[in-house]
Amino acid sequence: MTTRAIRRWFVVHKWTSLVCTLFLLIVCATGLPLLFSEQIWETFVGDDDPPYEVLPPGTPNASLDTIVNKARALYPGQIVTNVSPDDDEPAVLVSMAPSWQALKDDDKYPDRHSGHWIKFDARTAKVLKQSRPADAPEEPRTWTGIIMGICTRLHVSLFAYLPGRLFLGLMGGVFVASLVSGMVLYGRFMKRLPFGSVRRDRASRLTWLDLHNLLGAVTLVWATVVGFTGLVNELQTPLFGLWRVTDVRQILKPYADLHVPAQDHLSSVQAAFDTAAKAAPGNEVTGLSFPGASFGSPVHYVLWTRGATPLRARLFTPVLVDARTGELTGAYPMPWYLRFLEISRPLHFGDYGGMPLRILWALLDVVVIFVLVSGLVLWVAKRKIATDARLRALGYDLDDTDRVMPAGSALAHLEARR
Template sequence: MLSPTALRRWSWTHKWSSLVCTVFMLLLCLTGLPLIFHHEIGHLLGTEVEAPAMPAHTPRASLDQVLTAAHALHPERVVQFASQPEDDDALWFVTLTPTPAPTQDFKSIAVDARTAAVLSERPVNEGFMYVMFRLHVDLFAGLAGKLFLGFMGLLLLVAIVTGVVLYAPFMRKLAFGEVRRERSARVKWLDLHNLLGIVTLVWALVVGATGMINTWADLMIKYWQHDQLSTLLKPYEGQPVVPVAERGPLQQSLQAAQALAPGMKLSFIAFPGTAFSSPHHNTFFLRGETPLTSRLLQPVLVDARTAQVTAAPQLPWYLTALLVSQPLHFGDYGGMPMKILWALLDIATVVVLGSGLYLWLKKGAQAASPAVPAAGSARGGFAGEAPLPAPGATRSTEGAA
């Protein structure tokens, strides 16, 4: 059993870690809710692109034809990436940017993989879902915004762990899940807050931890390039980015990459000089076909001039953890049932966060009122504190009664 001094320390840590991150966690929960159903919302809004129906064995156009068709719409730009949806290999999405460097100024062109016909130029930097995504990922602040949200995620984990430690002494006189409806509104909200907090505990830990990992993605990729790719690129040291005019056939490069890893499907291609490649390679990221391996990527570096495979390094553990955490964060593993479960848990967490903030503000109002004694005054300090299992710290002389 914790001593009164230890309890005060745990309570102080829980209180301030909760209060600092609560508003931002509310924002992330609210913006994350539509992102869980981004495909479904895209269909409703008419922004999802689908390839026209054709016989299953219709021949595919070459990758060179696909990129030429997309590039013709914006010849002043460079092709940065090309990707295929996991559930539809009849489509290519080609990303065009002003330079190969990372940027938010990009165009996404949908091209039919069989006819090389342009199907759509998707608006990728406007609309409701774009705003939700940017607020959720980086607050429109780039890497600084990501790292800030990552720190808020860390505080969330601290709040959860400290809340769990404090939950047992708080509940020692109450049945699990009890909500004292006969008491004041504040006590009822306190009990509901604690109940939902402990019910959503595991989910909040998973989503908080995976979200925090996702905010480190840019740094992880840069470290991987510095730590592993730099060794593989020693033979190319000092050479500039391969000019487009000197690059070999892309279809030949694709076939060389796929031949190295039969049974795997293409996820996306990063072209020379871009963030996921080197100045000298077309880098093909291949994925498996099972629910788990479809989330794991195998990079294959193909010399942009000769179309010969140079290397196929295994991703380090930290990038594997990143890839696994991304779909788990949004509940993408189990189809619609898991998405619905994720949405319900998200809504419950919004209630936990909102009620915790309400209880803290209510306590402050009571403490400021001369008609209401300050919390703890009637019980000599910590005996009247009500620890919480999840963000939204509050203390209550009623809660421990």
């Protein structure tokens, strides 16, 4: 490789790193508590739900129709919006609202939530819990809630919603570029050094450089994977939007102008779950939205099914069941770009291999923080050298006390002397 090529790679590495380091430090630091959010919630907040009734193993679940009817009886005149069996508890969550229009109008009033939910025991169909009534005083926020909320929003969008997401996605891309250029420089630089050597008997900057190289080389692949999958995750809003205006619109076109039928004339919810399970073999049905839901069809139950293995657990396949007749309309596997997004999620979250994997994720994350910090230290040190050289060129005599001064104050000092 020619000197010029190396210089170019070096410039690429310097600038890509400088651009993304601050944001990556934020993302790495806030990612740590998110990695253990389940445990943190359990430890500091816990849930005050009553324990489940102990029933003989193998007790069959109640029909979802029974549960939906009970919910309707509790709130006559309201509509059911969603039915979602819980993933790991024997519970079914039924969401309700005064009307679809009321839900839509919520957008206009920031503090209004017309939707509410009821949690049923899946086996006995007894009510376990209900959401806080809209007019009840707000529960005080816990510190855990506040801190975790801040971490999540910083990590995902820097408190800037969609623009923040896209910006962080861009930073993810810049980070990958910095990793690639860093790898090229590593190859050039390590020609005379055995792997893993950290020189401690020379300038401290060399120690930092060796540490930067060692830690960077060790975490390179992990950081690339997590950085790239993070970038893909930040693109989820536009990717889902793309799907909505292409495939979804196409599928729903024949039904777009139909009226939403009254809910007491709809076909069985339980039968719709069974139909969907058959239509997407190997998948489990995780929820159903009623006809009329936003982005859905006016006359179909939309059932969300997902794969049963970790790889496919985040691969959702929607199934449409005609709510007037109970007949299957079709299962619609997602387009490749959404499948790619959904496979990239576990690889970003590290939540697919139990607690040991989370701990490894956290440790690797800490090592990456060290890589970022050592990179910054090297850059600052070099800037100081450059400033010193400039000062010497100006004929300013640098003694040792000046050398430990930050570059800015040394310059200020110089100005003062003049």
